Amino acid sequence: MRQSLLSEGAKELSYEIRGIVKKAELIQKLGQTIYWENIGDPIQKNFPIPLWMKEIITELVQDDKSFSYCHSKGILETREFLANRTNEKGGVQITPEDILFFNGLGDAIAKLYQYIVPTSRIIGPSPAYSTHSSAEAAHANHQPITYKLDPENHWYPDINDLYNQVKYNPSIVGILIINPDNPTGMVYPYETLVKMVEIAKEFKLFLVSDEIYQNITYNGVKAHTLAEVIQDVPGIAMKGISKELPWPGSRCGWMEYYNRDKDVEFARFCAALDNAKMIEVCSTKLPQLAIPKILSDPRYPSYRAFENEKIGKRSQIIAKILGSVPQLTFNTTNGAFYNTIIFRKGTLKKGQSLVIKDPKIKSLLESWINETMPLDQSFVYYLLAATGVCVVPISSFCSDLEGFRVTILEEDENLLTEIFTKIKLAVEEYLAS
Secondary structure, eight states: OOSOOSOGGGGGOOOHHHHHHHHHHHHHHTTOOOEEOSSOOGGGGTOOOOHHHHHHHHHHHTSGGGGSOOOTTOOHHHHHHHHHHHHTTTSSOOOGGGEEEESHHHHHHHHHHHTSOTTOEEEEEESOOHHHHHHHHHHHTSOOOEEEEEGGGTTEEOHHHHHHHHHTOTTEEEEEEESSOTTTOOOOOHHHHHHHHHHHHHTTOEEEEEOTTTTOBOTTOOOOOHHHHOTTSOEEEEEESTTTSOOGGGOOEEEEEEOGGGOHHHHHHHHHHHHHHHHTOOOOSHHHHHHHHHHTSTTHHHHHHHHHHHHHHHHHHHHHHHTTOTTEEOOOOOBTTEEEEEEOTTOOOTTOOOOOOOHHHHHHHHHHOOTTSOHHHHHHHHHHHHHOEEOEEGGGGTOSSOEEEEEOOOSOHHHHHHHHHHHHHHHHHHHHO
């Protein structure tokens, strides 16, 4: 090439959640059964979509209009429906013009960071969800800026850490909240959200709240939305149906703009996002048509409550298995469908291993392990090779902690117990080696 093709930010693009799949597939070809605990796809875990929901979508498909383009911002009737749902919470009020549809939140996240000045930064939580942290770092050509989530305090944000980072780093223009959180399963307390709004107001920042798991909470906990607490601070909420219905293959998500009229720069930013989508014509139409019909169906509330109760029960099963391991810092989750488990400081060391009986798998594993990789990544590879359980190292979530993220999606409770018992025994063997 006569010129370099890649920007410096390209090296910040990584997604170990799917990257580890390539290694798992190699082991699978050698005859090892793989237990996929790496990615939050309920359909992959044999989640049964209700017949009534399928019937709604089937009826929509029969209308030829569902095959056409729609308004670049999204179907007006759907935006009206969603604006009303937000306004009913009694917080900030929006109109359909404050809603913009995307082809999934991955698309929305990419656009969000793409149109921010490279020298301006959005600080996000650590452990960080890779799609956000990688996109933010890539836009800035620099490593992500993060605030700490504390595993010794239910994974709640360290507000003092956040405040000081914002105070002493004038390049920060926004604060990212993921609520409920991925990868930890933590739900932000109302008081914490209020404090984060106060920080944004003091330093004239805007807020971004990824709320894809907003209605997936359990164990008696409910998630508060950004709309309820933001007052007159500019902000963007990100929402979608991939996890909640669930319909991940729909690639359907949206942004809600809050208080566009309160700041000229923020209004210009929102307009740029609108224009970017207009250039692409529009987002996927069929799932937009389905949203009002499914979410307003009288069967939906009880359906979602029942599914949340099941996830909560699974979170308790996992807590009974892993919560008593003394070398682990374990928090029972209350939202989303993940758990992040941390090795206590000093328990992971070089040279630890698991017995790998198959010589071909052992040879493959040895080709992956090297002296410079994080210790938790080495554990995750050993776990995969020895047991077939595929999880993600927490060091890949922009964190200096050592641990791993799992899903709590397995519908078969007996299999769930078997998988997490495998993890427990592997942890004990690994740390004793």
